[in-house]
Amino acid sequence: MDLTVLYQVSYGMYVAGAQKDGRPVGCVINTVCQITSENPILSICLNRDNYTYKAIRETGRFSLSILSQETNPNAIAMFGFSSSREKDKFARFDYFVKDGLPYLREKACGYLTCQVLSVTEMETHAVIFARLVDTACGEKLPPMTYSYYYNVIKGKASKNAPTYQAPAPQARQPEAAGTSKWVCDVCGHVYEGERVPDDYKCPICGMDRSHFKEQ
């Protein structure tokens, strides 16, 4: 079966937010779908390991911030490649809280508030059906599609995204004597060399060299 055909399926880009133990948590998702028009119901798909999933299961509520083409790519990298388990992701960006739920502002073009109706768990992921209970408009900017993120921003999906496809394995280069290892503090990608070049961008999450720490 040729799974690359799945690249032709279209999506948008969102940050799902929730509250866990009194603090805001959230992650990037591309799997929002409107299921009904009257009393709208939406579905989202989350990896069961994601901290945001655990928060939504506990509280039964979540927010969606609809990202625009001008949303800060660093926010997408942070929300899509690191976990709220270890980081307060929202604190690093422009956001607001309403009725306990966090919403990422960062040029988002709309905000949705959802109440969980049911959850169907599969091996790795779960589909959550939720009633739309509130909406708010954001910036008048075009929403970011997954295709825009992939082709224009040159972003990637991270391992827990339902759309993730592992890259073909590459032959490992023999380690040159005396080179150092630099680890991206957002996604864990390792750069090997004397020093990280000034214009280097992480090939996984797009962060610049300031995020690489020598191991």
Ligand SMILES: Cc1cc2nc3c(=O)[nH]c(=O)nc-3n(C[C@H](O)[C@H](O)[C@H](O)COP(=O)(O)O)c2cc1C
């Ligand atoms: C472009 C992109 C799309 C993603 N889509 C989803 C998704 O639809 N569902 C999901 O569970 N994770 C998705 N992810 C992965 C989560 O954002 C990622 O696992 C995140 O680190 C989870 O954070 P958390 O542990 O704070 O919840 C996506 C990541 C990227 C970069």
